[in-house]
Amino acid sequence: xxxxxxxxxxAAKPSGRVPVDLxxxxxxxxxxxxxxxLRGVEITAAARRISLVIGPNGAxxxxxxxxxxxxxxxxxxxxxxxxxxxxxxxxxDLLAHGVALVPQNGTxxxxxxxxxxxxxxxxxxxxxxxxxxxxxxxxxxxxNLPRHxxxxxxxxxxxGQQKLVEIMRSMIMTPTTLLLDEPTAGLSxxxxxQVYEQIxxxxxxxxxTVLLVDQNVRSSLAISDDxxxxxxxxxxxxxxxxxxxxxxxxxxxxxxxxxxxxxxKS
Amino acid sequence: xxxxxxxxxxxxxxxxxxxxxxxxxLIPSPTVLDAVVYFFYFxxxxxxxxxxxxxxGQMSFAHMAFCVxxxxxxxxxxxxxxxxxxxAVVVGALAAACAGLFVGIFTLRFRDITFSLATFAFAGVLTxxxxxxxxxxxxxxxxxxxxxxxxxQARAFVWLGLALSVVFFALQWLLLSSRWxxxxxxxxxxxxxxxxxxxxxxxxxxxxxAYTAFWAGLAGGYFAAYTEYVTPTMAGLENMxxxxxxxxxxxxxxxxGPVLGTLVFRFIDFFTRGYGGEYTVFTFALILLVTxxxxxxxxMGLITATLRRFRAPQERWHAAQPAAAPGATPES
Numbered sequence: 001x002x003x004x005x006x007x008x009x010x011a012a013k014p015s016g017r018v019p020v021d022l023x024x025x026x027x028x029x030x031x032x033x034x035x036x037x038l039r040g041v042e043i044t045a046a047a048r049r050i051s052l053v054i055g056p057n058g059a060x061x062x063x064x065x066x067x068x069x070x071x072x073x074x075x076x077x078x079x080x081x082x083x084x085x086x087x088x089x090x091x092x093d094l095l096a097h098g099v100a101l102v103p104q105n106g107t108x109x110x111x112x113x114x115x116x117x118x119x120x121x122x123x124x125x126x127x128x129x130x131x132x133x134x135x136x137x138x139x140x141x142x143x144n145l146p147r148h149x150x151x152x153x154x155x156x157x158x159x160g161q162q163k164l165v166e167i168m169r170s171m172i173m174t175p176t177t178l179l180l181d182e183p184t185a186g187l188s189x190x191x192x193x194q195v196y197e198q199i200x201x202x203x204x205x206x207x208x209t210v211l212l213v214d215q216n217v218r219s220s221l222a223i224s225d226d227x228x229x230x231x232x233x234x235x236x237x238x239x240x241x242x243x244x245x246x247x248x249x250x251x252x253x254x255x256x257x258x259x260x261x262x263x264x265k266s
Numbered sequence: 267x268x269x270x271x272x273x274x275x276x277x278x279x280x281x282x283x284x285x286x287x288x289x290x291x292l293i294p295s296p297t298v299l300d301a302v303v304y305f306f307y308f309x310x311x312x313x314x315x316x317x318x319x320x321x322x323g324q325m326s327f328a329h330m331a332f333c334v335x336x337x338x339x340x341x342x343x344x345x346x347x348x349x350x351x352x353x354a355v356v357v358g359a360l361a362a363a364c365a366g367l368f369v370g371i372f373t374l375r376f377r378d379i380t381f382s383l384a385t386f387a388f389a390g391v392l393t394x395x396x397x398x399x400x401x402x403x404x405x406x407x408x409x410x411x412x413x414x415x416x417x418x419q420a421r422a423f424v425w426l427g428l429a430l431s432v433v434f435f436a437l438q439w440l441l442l443s444s445r446w447x448x449x450x451x452x453x454x455x456x457x458x459x460x461x462x463x464x465x466x467x468x469x470x471x472x473x474x475x476a477y478t479a480f481w482a483g484l485a486g487g488y489f490a491a492y493t494e495y496v497t498p499t500m501a502g503l504e505n506m507x508x509x510x511x512x513x514x515x516x517x518x519x520x521x522x523g524p525v526l527g528t529l530v531f532r533f534i535d536f537f538t539r540g541y542g543g544e545y546t547v548f549t550f551a552l553i554l555l556v557t558x559x560x561x562x563x564x565x566m567g568l569i570t571a572t573l574r575r576f577r578a579p580q581e582r583w584h585a586a587q588p589a590a591a592p593g594a595t596p597e598s
Contacts, residue, residue: 095462103459107459107462111451123463169463
């Protein structure tokens with residue numbers, strides 16, 4: 001069990017926050033001793049851009065996101081946000097500091113209405129009722145959620161809409177950095193494109209830095225700016241989205257080879 | 267949430283409670299009065315357990331242990347310190363709340379079945395201790411308790427029970443319509459997510475655990491004062507099972523469910539009592555089984571479904587109405 005020290009200074013008001021770079025340097029994660037999932041990953045999510053992390057199964061993509069979000073045991077390396085060391089911070093402190101995570105699995109409270117879910121998203125600032133109400137209103141308008149859905153049970157929404165409400169919920173606290181773990185897993189292509197459309201608009205409209213981990217490579221490349229390729233817990237490749245799109249065939253062929261050699265090694 | 271059928275159900279539950287009290291007023295036979303006092307005793311237990319398990323999601327098996335804690339502390343403070351029984355009952359309830367706080371701090375670190383087992387272990391330890399430490403607790407012979415009222419006991423206890431139940435439901439209503447209502451359901455449905463959003467889930471669970479333990483202890487003191495007697499059998503697994511069954515038959519997680527479940531059980535008990543306790547348990551177990559097989563949401567679920575049939579057909583929403591894409595005009 002790793003310790004998560006309390007960072008009281010993180011609870012500072014998020015108003016007037018400026019998006020800054022999220023930088024991971026030499027990040028190492030091990031769930032068990034001697035079994036390292038990440039072996040020194042270097043990723044920079046530049047401010048107001050969408051950075052995409054892709055890689056074959058077992059490359060450590062989701063673990064990387066969890067490590068940044070304070071949910072995986074970091075054994076080495078640093079995560080900084082605008083120069084501030086945020087390694088091993090607890091999720092609630094990260095949220096107060098402007099880093100929000102949207103996990104892969106459905107995380108809405110199904111028995112609650114959409115509005116109640118959004119209220120839960122602003123839990124850390126629950127005492128500022130006027131602010132919370134405005135923030136919910138702003139997010140509902142921003143994502144064009146049909147009005148009649150706001151008071152419906154979240155569990156009754158379609159998969160794509162649930163995902164959108166999850167992203168909306170993470171936007172209530174007006175984060176500067178959004179961590180997204182496979183936002184379109186299990187969605188139909190039509191729903192997925194709606195979700196991607198909304199993600200693509202985040203940096204421009206709200207000045208949010210997006211760090212996206214995805215297996216839906218082609219669709220996510222279309223909305224990304226910078227791309228990082230992981231393999232076997234290490235950086236394998238990096239480039240602009242256009243660059244990676246051009247070399248995609250070559251890269252995925254490499255994944256197959258690596259998968260085989262990895263299996264032989266272990 | 268506070269739609270029309272919700273109000274109707276609440277009205278129904280309130281009527282049931284008032285009817286029970288009125289029954290005692292109209293038919294002042296000792297058997298009826300006795301049954302009504304038992305009704306309020308079990309109602310307090312079932313309703314507070316429902317708050318803990320049905321709304322906050324913590325399946326505790328220690329509820330009767332807190333009840334018996336309240337009863338024993340009430341009886342012994344009244345006997346030893348000479349406190350008036352009414353004050354002793356409050357002391358007993360506070361002691362139960364303290365016990366809940368203490369036990370909660372340790373057991374609520376566990377989740378789901380592990381938590382249930384931990385509370386089960388606590389209840390077992392307490393019952394064994396009550397039987398074993400006979401020089402303190404009177405062992406399996408129990409402990410006598412002084413009465414609260416002089417004169418017409420049973421009728422006074424009916425009114426006291428009614429008053430306590432009304433206070434419980436009023437406080438619960440306040441609790442559920444505040445932020446705590448949302449919070450408890452959030453912790454019940456997805457605790458890790460709630461934690462990630464900044465909720466101090468363990469604090470909340472311990473607070474709810476201690477609060478419901480307070481009500482269990484109060485019910486125990488009320489019952490001890492009525493029967494003027496406390497025994498370790500009160501904490502037995504059979505009673506815990508009955509309380510659990512009442513909540514499930516009535517509809518777990520609903521406000522009016524425990525009222526209905528307790529009512530059903532008291533009726534069965536009232537009519538089978540002459541034939542021996544086994545018949546009561548047998549009939550109730552049968553009803554519990556039928557409920558779990560055919561009425562997943564208990565009696566309240568049945569009532570909701572029936573009410574829904576009389577309402578205008580609801581506008582159905584389905585996947586053919588996806589969220590408007592950016593740029594489209596929002597509906598309003």
